[in-house]
Each structure stands twice: as C-alpha cells, then as structure tokens.
Amino acid sequence: MDSPAAPDGHRVDGSTPVIIAARRTPIATKGGRLSNTPVDVLAAAVLRAVVTDVETVFAETRADDGADDGPATIDVADVVLGNCMGPGGNTARVASLAAGLGIRVPGITIDRQCGSGLAAVTVAADALVAAAARGDDRVRIAGGAESASTAPARITGGASYARAAFAPTGFPDPEMEPAAEALATSHGIARDRQDAYAARSHDLAVSAVERGAFDAELVTIDGFDADDGPRRSISTMLHRFPPLHGGTVTAGNSCRISDGAAAVAIVPERARGGAPGLAILQTATIGCDPATPGIGPVDAVRSVLAAGGVGLDDIAAFEIVEAFAAQTLAVLDELGLASAEHVDDRVCADGGALALGHPWGASGAVGLVRLFSRLVRAGAPAGTLGIATVAVGGGMGIAALVEVVR
Template sequence: MVVAARRTPIGTRGRALASLDVGQLAAPVLRAVRADAEGAVGRRLAVADVVLGNCMGPGGNPARVAALAAGLGVEVPGATVDRQCGSGLAAVLDAATAIHAGDDRPRIAGGVESASTAPARSVDGVRYDRAPFTPAGWPDPDMVRAAQDLASTDGLSRERQDAHAARSHRRALAARDAGRFAAELVPVAGLTADDSVGVAERVLSRLPVLFDDGTLTAGTSTRISDGAAAVAVVPRGLAGSAPGLALRAHAVVGCDPALPGIGAAPAVRAALDSAGADVREVAAFEIVEAFAAQSLAVLGRLGLDDDDPRVCADGGALALGHPWGASGAVSVVRLFGRLVRAGAPAGTLGVAAASVGGGLGVAALFEVVR
C-alpha cells in the first residue's frame, strides 16, 4: 500500500536541475517520503530497501547511492531497475511484490533521471545515444520515428496532436495555479515548480514538422528532462488507518517493437482483466505522454476519448516533461495527489501506465483505502 508520494519539480535537460546528478536529485525525495510515511503511520519506519528506476546511467546502483545520500542508514540497501520509460513504475511494482511475497517491511520505490549529467557512451570510440532495444534483424526505431510511424498507422493528424498537447499544457497550468502540485513537490536547486508548464501551447501551431513526410513537432513530443519521484510502500497491517493506494493488480506485457508506443494499452487491459475491472470503473488514469501521437494511440485502443477528463487531468508529460526513469513513478505520485490527497472515497480506482521502448507496456491498478 502506498502511504506517501513525492517528486521533484521536473526540469528540462540543461536547465534548472542540470547541476544535480541522480543521487542529488533522488536523496531529498527519499527523505521527504520517509518523513511523510512516518507521519502517516505514526511510527518510525525501518526501510528494508530502496528501489529506483533509472535508464541512462551513470551506473553504480544509483538507488544505493541515493539511499546513502538521503541518510537512510548503511543498513538500507538499494536496487536499480531498467525498464526504460516504465522503470519508475516497475520499481514500485517490485517493492510491492516483495511485500506481497511475505517480507512485511516497508520500502521506498520510484525513479530518477538526470539527462543533463548522463555519461556519454561509445563502442570502439563511436558515440551512441542509447543501447539497442532489440537484437539485430528486429525493428528498433528511434522513439521519435516510432511515434511518427504510429501517427501514420493510426491516421493521427497534426491538428489532433496539437490539440492534445495544448490540452495537456492547459490542464497543467490550471493545476499549478490552483496549487494542486504543491503538496507533492520537494524543491531542489531552487526550483519550486515544473519549469516549462504552459510554454509550448502558445507556439504549437507555428512549429515545423520533424519529418518531411510526417505530423510530429517538437511541441507534440515531450521534453527530455531531469527529475525524481518516489513513494513509500508498506504492508496493509503497518499502514493502520493511514489513507493510501492499495495495489489491486498490475501487468507487464510485450508488443510489436516497431510500434512500441502502444504498449501501455495492452498492459492496462491486462491489469484490469486481472482485477475483474473495466475502464469505465476507473476514476483516474495517469498514462505517460511521451508523444501526443503515442498518447492518442493508447487512448484509442482503450476506447477513451481524446479529451477524457479522467486521463492526466492535471496535465501529463507533454506539459511537465519526461525524466525517463522517473516518469512511471511520477504517474503514481500524481495518482496519489489526485485521489488520496484530494479526498476520493475508499474504493476509487486509478491506473498508472507507460509504454516502453523495445515494445513493452507496464500498468498498475490502484484502489483508494481510507
């Protein structure tokens, strides 16, 4: 059960959070989550492990580095998970699975990414931006190209994508101005709010397409970002009367690596089927918006409208940014804010999900407990 959830503001690569490495980003979030969780359950928590998603380095087990930097104690280990854009959510599921298997000790789980400080990689002196997602002979498109291919496959127009991105920015701007992000944010490096909310909406229609034969633009593609997010996961018996999110079901699935952006859709379907639930019963969806085309394609496969008010109601990654290894955990933090902090009644359902490079999807179904 998730009883506390925090995140940093999300900063665009090379901007406000550029001086902080993954340990420096994650440590203050871990401290805040532990303090919140102890306040919620009314007792000191002996954290069994810290599990963090991370995609682009620097290696050396960033979860352990962050746990030490956070002052959790030398006895607290750490594990770093790489499911690319689904890493942060996968880390939360790993922590919950350990508890479900019988280890009734609390854990802190989430994700962190510092695109600004990620090390350069090379093979035989030739630099590359990412490792292959598939073996030789398989489709392995760049994620931008993959999103354009998905837009073409699904017939998603430039206008529809622009409208989706604009809606994300409007929702995020309204949420920020109403103070709905305040309780979940841990200020770092002087940054107290997500650094680009609302900016792109004003210029969407003027941006050039990224491919001569395409419809994607920089405005309908999420920004590469820095940030961290984490939650406290505890057994139900330890939570006591603390409100939170109980994990009802989860799923990790594979899909066509040529169209990896659709992965969240079958993962959500699988998680709902496992719980015997339906999309109509879900009050809140947080699905990582890597691209407007990718988000629209997932919504279409789930039978949801482009502007369904349940989906990223306070804006998604198109507005906030996409710190790869953290984004899945940001989705859980946002669900906690939208449902638990906002006072949703017990039994309310929420879904967090992400599509993943290489053709994967990860999803989790949560239920409000009070």
C-alpha cells in the same frame, strides 16, 4: 465527466501493498535548472521526503489513537529505483546512503527504460508481498530518477552513441520520434489533433499550478520548487513547429527530455495503521511489436482491468506518460478513452509529460505520485480506482491498477 461511483473495496487483504506516501521533485528540462544536480542527489531528495512523510503519518495515527510517544521512526527494508541513463554504481544504494537511511538499508537499481520508475514500484510491491507472508511488514521505498543533463556519454569502438539498442539485429529498433510518426500514420492521427492534445496537456497543467494541485507532492531541491513547464501560451505557438521527420510529429507535440525523480513508500495493508493510501491491486508488463513501442500500454491496461475484474467505467483516474501526442492518442483511441472530438476527462486531468517533461527513469513513478494526489490527497472515497501506465522502448507496456484505502 463525473467520476464513476466507487466500487466496494473488497479487493484488499492484509498483505496487499499500499502506497502511503508519494513525492516528486520538480521536473526540469535537460540543460535547465537541475542540470548540475546528479541523479543520486535527485533521488535522495525524494527518498528523504517520503520517509519524513511516513514518520509523520504514523505519528498522527498514533496520536489519533491517544498515544503520545514522540516522533515515529520507520524501518526501511529496501530501496528500489528505476534509472535509464545514469552513471551506474547502483543509484538506489548511493541515494539511500545520501538520504540518511542508514548503512543497513540496501538498494537495487533497475532499467526498464521509460517504464523503469513504475517497474521499480511493481518489483518492490512483489517483494513486499513475499516478505509479508513471512511476517516482515517493513516499509519499502520505490520510484525512479533521471538526470538527462548529467548522463555520461556511452562509447563503443572509440565512438560515442546516444542510446543502447532496444532490440537485437533482425528486429526493428526505431528511434522514438519515427515510432510515434508510424502510429500517427497507422491510426490516422492528424497534426491538428496532436497539437490540440498537446495544448490540452499544457492548459490542464497551468490550471493545476494555479490551484496548487502539485504543491503537496513537490520536494524543493537546489532552491527549485516548481516545474519548468507548463507553457501558458503554447496553443498560440504549436502551429509554428516544423515536423521532425517530414510528417506530423513536432517538438511542440512531443515531450521535453527532462531531469527529475519520484518515489513512493509501500507497506502491507495490515501495517498502514489507518493511514490513507493507494493499494496496488494488479500490475502487468507485456511485450509488443518493437516497431511500434508506443502502443504497449494498451495490452497492459487491458490485462490489469481483466485481472482486477473491473472495466474502464470503474476507473476514476488514468495517468499515462505522454511521450508524444500521437503515441498517447493511439493508445487512448484503442482503449476507447479518446475520439477525434474528445479526450476522456479522467486522463491526465492535471496535464502530463507533454506539459511537464519526461525524466525517463522517473516518469512511471511520477504517474503514481499524480494518482496519489488526484485520489488520496484530494479526498476520493475508499474503493476509488486509478491506473498508471507507460509505453516502453523496445516494445513493452506497463500498467498498475490501484485503489484508495482509508
């Protein structure tokens, strides 16, 4: 479908957080081409890239204004990164130092599981607004990083375990595959529909690679400059995958556990110097039943729409982390973005996690990087709106509403 007409850009004021740079590493399958790259090294690569991008864009805007005083330097106020399964030790601070940001730049690492990367951006944006009220317009960098390949084993009582509890005793705490299967059952999402959605993700991502849609957002790391996915022939293979739990969810219509990192640079609107970007208008994080964590984005998306005073028809681009086809389709069905016959063209238009992979702590930030490419880099007019959203283990959903500024 055609993108909706851009609404008037009247929602942005001088202290509104604006993303003016957005980068990600390639996404690699666990045990694959980034399996020897620690999480702080992944993060440092994107931190360096966004700092360089900001310096470049500020230098260009000064040149456009007739100034010629050499390369721009930026003052970074803080680095906020999401991470789920890393070694501890404050990954954001370690990565900040490794990236050469200087000893005075602090860092904080947060864990909201699969929503960590997007949550880090919302935390940084909120801090930026508070600082801007005091006249502090410094850049903040936020995002997420995950190295499933190098994540340490967790041990308690002498025994290792795969993950920490997402809910206490007395609450449901399903593994993610059974939780996706439960949504497939409750929402009547058949195996063939899940496979078709997975094929859609791969096909769109293949097309995006062919036309260079990812090129400007990717950071080369360890000689690796392309995603492991997508798989060109996946549509001919999906029927061969056996069910994971005797139902309809398979490895083929589920995401791959992955390594990767993503980051964005945020400044107040009044400090962007004419640089194009994505204004962060609204964010929401809302809990849901821990038994069905995958449905969490529904209320989060509805919340940012209501707070922003806009409807689904006003949104030009949606990015949802495609952990499972069943889970994603359940969310899209409830939002009215999919039916048994069709998925709205605005959803993950260049493919998503089903094709590229899901580096848990980074994926929410990857969604914002993708919106930056789909809207800002692609030349969408000022006022164009986008939404990024993620389902979170333990029963939560997180979403952000953004608007193009030029």
